[in-house]
Amino acid sequence: MSNLISLQNDSPSVVQDEWTWVKLPEVQVEARKQAGKVVLFKLTGENSVSASQIADTVIPASGKIILPLRVFIERHSEIANRVAQSEVGVWLATHESLDDLLKNQNDINEFPIVAIFVERFADGRIFSLGNLLRSRYGFKNELRAFGDVLRDQLFFLKRSGFNSFAVRADRSAKDAIAGLHDFSRPYQGAVDDARPAFNRYHRGT
Amino acid sequence: MYKYDEIDQQIVDERVAQYRDQVRRYLAGELTEDEFRPLRLQNGLYIQRHAPMLRIAIPYGLLSAKQLHKLADVAKKYDRGYGHFTTRQNIQLNWPKLENTPDILAELATVEMHAIQTSGNCIRNITTDQFAGIAPDEIVDPRAIAEIIRQWSTFHPEFALLPRKFKIAVSGTQHDRAAVQIHDIGMEFYVDTNNQIAIKVWVGGGLGRTPILGVVVREHLEWQHALTYCEAIIRVYNLHGRRDNAYKARIKILVKALGIEEFRKQIEAEWSHLKDSPNTITTTEMARVAKHFEAMPYENLPAHDASFDAAIASNPVFKAWVKRCVHAHKIPGYRAVTLSLKPHGQPPGDITSEQMHTVADLASEYSFGELRASHEQNLILADVKLSDLLTVWEKARADGLATPNIGLLTDIICCPGGDFCSLANAKSIPIAQAIQTKFDDLDYLHDIGDIELNISGCMNACGHHHVGHIGILGVDKDGSEWYQVTIGGKQGNDASIGTVIGPSFSAEEMPDVVQKIIEVYLKERNADELFIDTARRIGVAPFKAHVYAKEGVGA
Numbered sequence: 001m002s003n004l005i006s007l008q009n010d011s012p013s014v015v016q017d018e019w020t021w022v023k024l025p026e027v028q029v030e031a032r033k034q035a036g037k038v039v040l041f042k043l044t045g046e047n048s049v050s051a052s053q054i055a056d057t058v059i060p061a062s063g064k065i066i067l068p069l070r071v072f073i074e075r076h077s078e079i080a081n082r083v084a085q086s087e088v089g090v091w092l093a094t095h096e097s098l099d100d101l102l103k104n105q106n107d108i109n110e111f112p113i114v115a116i117f118v119e120r121f122a123d124g125r126i127f128s129l130g131n132l133l134r135s136r137y138g139f140k141n142e143l144r145a146f147g148d149v150l151r152d153q154l155f156f157l158k159r160s161g162f163n164s165f166a167v168r169a170d171r172s173a174k175d176a177i178a179g180l181h182d183f184s185r186p187y188q189g190a191v192d193d194a195r196p197a198f199n200r201y202h203r204g205t
Numbered sequence: 206m207y208k209y210d211e212i213d214q215q216i217v218d219e220r221v222a223q224y225r226d227q228v229r230r231y232l233a234g235e236l237t238e239d240e241f242r243p244l245r246l247q248n249g250l251y252i253q254r255h256a257p258m259l260r261i262a263i264p265y266g267l268l269s270a271k272q273l274h275k276l277a278d279v280a281k282k283y284d285r286g287y288g289h290f291t292t293r294q295n296i297q298l299n300w301p302k303l304e305n306t307p308d309i310l311a312e313l314a315t316v317e318m319h320a321i322q323t324s325g326n327c328i329r330n331i332t333t334d335q336f337a338g339i340a341p342d343e344i345v346d347p348r349a350i351a352e353i354i355r356q357w358s359t360f361h362p363e364f365a366l367l368p369r370k371f372k373i374a375v376s377g378t379q380h381d382r383a384a385v386q387i388h389d390i391g392m393e394f395y396v397d398t399n400n401q402i403a404i405k406v407w408v409g410g411g412l413g414r415t416p417i418l419g420v421v422v423r424e425h426l427e428w429q430h431a432l433t434y435c436e437a438i439i440r441v442y443n444l445h446g447r448r449d450n451a452y453k454a455r456i457k458i459l460v461k462a463l464g465i466e467e468f469r470k471q472i473e474a475e476w477s478h479l480k481d482s483p484n485t486i487t488t489t490e491m492a493r494v495a496k497h498f499e500a501m502p503y504e505n506l507p508a509h510d511a512s513f514d515a516a517i518a519s520n521p522v523f524k525a526w527v528k529r530c531v532h533a534h535k536i537p538g539y540r541a542v543t544l545s546l547k548p549h550g551q552p553p554g555d556i557t558s559e560q561m562h563t564v565a566d567l568a569s570e571y572s573f574g575e576l577r578a579s580h581e582q583n584l585i586l587a588d589v590k591l592s593d594l595l596t597v598w599e600k601a602r603a604d605g606l607a608t609p610n611i612g613l614l615t616d617i618i619c620c621p622g623g624d625f626c627s628l629a630n631a632k633s634i635p636i637a638q639a640i641q642t643k644f645d646d647l648d649y650l651h652d653i654g655d656i657e658l659n660i661s662g663c664m665n666a667c668g669h670h671h672v673g674h675i676g677i678l679g680v681d682k683d684g685s686e687w688y689q690v691t692i693g694g695k696q697g698n699d700a701s702i703g704t705v706i707g708p709s710f711s712a713e714e715m716p717d718v719v720q721k722i723i724e725v726y727l728k729e730r731n732a733d734e735l736f737i738d739t740a741r742r743i744g745v746a747p748f749k750a751h752v753y754a755k756e757g758v759g760a
């Protein structure tokens with residue numbers, strides 16, 4: 001059973017994934033500590049991908065692939081023609097910078113998909129990234145959240161411009177769908193509807 | 206006050222349903238502890254030492270009599286018959302059962318109340334001046350904008366999981382009573398040279414482990430842009446706040462690290478994209494919300510009332526109460542009344558269900574059915590006729606709500622501390638009680654005059670100890686409870702952070718330590734000089750010398 005929810009015209013369904021998520025090779029990193037506690041979140045802008053990880057990433061020779069942003073940038077020559085054929089998307093993690101993406105790709109709408117990886121569901125940077133991609137940079141295609149994606153954040157993800165949700169593997173995507181409609185008439189304007197309630201409805205004068 | 210329309214009601218009702226299902230999934234093992242934690246916190250539910258604690262929102266401190274009656278009933282039915290008013294104008298129940306919390310919230314929803322975002326890493330309850338709308342020094346009534354910010358911040362999708370909690374205060378008076386400088390964002394409303402309502406925006410204030418006063422990020426912002434400007438600030442914070450270390454995760458650390466110039470540059474750059482976007486407040490929306498805060502149907506009254514004057518002349522106890530608990534009002538013949546939740550020897554801010562009913566009845570009968578909670582943890586009847594004051598006093602007094610100590614040493618701001626809070630280093634309530642008991646002589650208290658004593662049970666500073674004229678902080682030393690004392694903190698326009706006077710004290714020593722601090726003040730003060738002014742003039746050294754002086758050495 002697929003764990004991917006696709007949202008079309010506010011109507012969600014569980015669909016098969018036609019994309020292959022290209023992972024970075026795993027490396028051993030020592031747990032860092034701050035104030036006696038293990039650091040759970042990477043700092044925005046911190047460089048977390050090594051040159052050897054980039055070099056060692058296995059890029060499937062065919063099919064639709066979602067590449068790590070750093071791999072897309074550093075090994076661009078290998079996949080340039082596939083980008084033109086709409087076979088390449090990119091993913092970045094919540095601590096990575098959209099500037100890097102935009103600097104290295106003139107038209108982000110050449111990507112059929114951009115995915116944001118959220119390592120921990122409590123990392124709300126994903127909402128700002130989605131919002132910026134949609135409202136500032138005009139990304140129109142599939143925007144996917146993957147990683148620690150859980151039902152109780154789906155409503156916020158949807159409102160932040162995401163239209164595809166790869167629910168964490170141990171949870172049911174079918175159950176999670178309910179979370180997309182927790183609230184019927186939210187107050188503030190957001191990506192899915194820019195108008196705040198006071199412009200969306202007649203609230204009296 | 207603001208009345209829900211069907212959109213507001215639907216959001217609160219849907220929240221109850223959502224939360225009920227979250228609790229169900231948690232109890233069924235479908236949500237882990239870690240997954241449930243942010244969900245319950247954003248609904249005000251803590252897991253405390255003895256039981257859960259539920260914090261219920263009182264937006265900008267405004268309550269109706271009907272709501273207070275409901276709170277009284279809920280506290281009776283689901284808890285131990287009392288509640289605790291907090292320093293953020295909210296109310297907490299200390300003993301609810303987790304399984305009952307969805308029902309509690311369903312009951313509260315029937316009176317337009319909720320617990321949304323009263324905790325967790327999100328935008329918290331908007332706070333303001335408890336005298337909003339009636340204060341003689343008010344320039345702009347901040348309640349309409351506070352309500353608009355409340356709605357905008359409720360389930361704001363982009364800011365649902367911030368690096369840390371985020372607190373916004375609004376104020377529209379000459380004398381700041383909303384503590385805008387110790388908030389993540391403080392909005393100070395004024396009328397600009399074009400006679401338009403404008404906002405001075407403070408950012409990066411906060412207490413906690415690293416107390417910092419806010420700085421002005423923008424001197425002039427037209428009110429229409431209040432929401433989009435907040436969006437710019439919070440977006441920069443959401444993306445760049447320190448998520449790696451909870452102690453460095455507040456916006457104040459980011460502002461400090463970047464420096465206000467660079468921070469301002471980033472905010473302005475962000476805002477250039479957001480300015481005039483659809484969340485810009487329209488005149489229609491402002492007018493719609495402002496209608497809910499129109500002036501009460503006041504009677505045309507003379508500025509003086511003979512019966513009141515006579516009561517003052519003949520009744521010194523009433524007179525003492527009026528002096529401390531009755532405040533100026535911008536309408537002639539009316540006064541605001543503070544009902545003290547600080548009777549000596551009781552946990553500050555606590556109120557029983559019976560007292561809640563009494564206060565609600567007083568509000569219905571004498572103050573247009575509304576009341577306010579202050580961040581000093583008292584309740585306010587904002588619109589009482591001079592001629593009714595004596596009756597109000599008698600009724601309040603009969604129920605222990607008329608201790609004439611507002612603004613005095615025993616009007617202590619105090620967090621729940623180690624008796625309830627699982628984060629505490631030390632108990633705070635017994636310290637407050639011991640000080641109140643030691644200073645039980647009202648004449649002496651009146652002689653000491655205006656002074657603010659604030660107690661927090663740990664670094665999180667819920668009791669605002671840094672800005673107390675005298676601040677007391679519970680610290681842990683090798684597993685036992687100690688108290689660190691600061692002097693010279695202050696809230697308001699000329700806010701300051703107190704200075705630690707030296708090594709900490711045991712609980713038993715604390716009443717005497719306060720006594721000695723007061724002795725220094727009484728000795729050093731110039732005529733009519735308030736404690737804080739003396740402390741600022743002479744610095745901490747004389748206090749330190751007296752408090753730490755070895756007694757009987759070499760006797």
Ligand code: SF4
Pocket residue numbers: 620621622623626627628629630661662663664665666667668
């Ligand atoms: S200051 Fe500390 S002890 Fe007091 S309520 Fe806050 S977290 Fe708990």
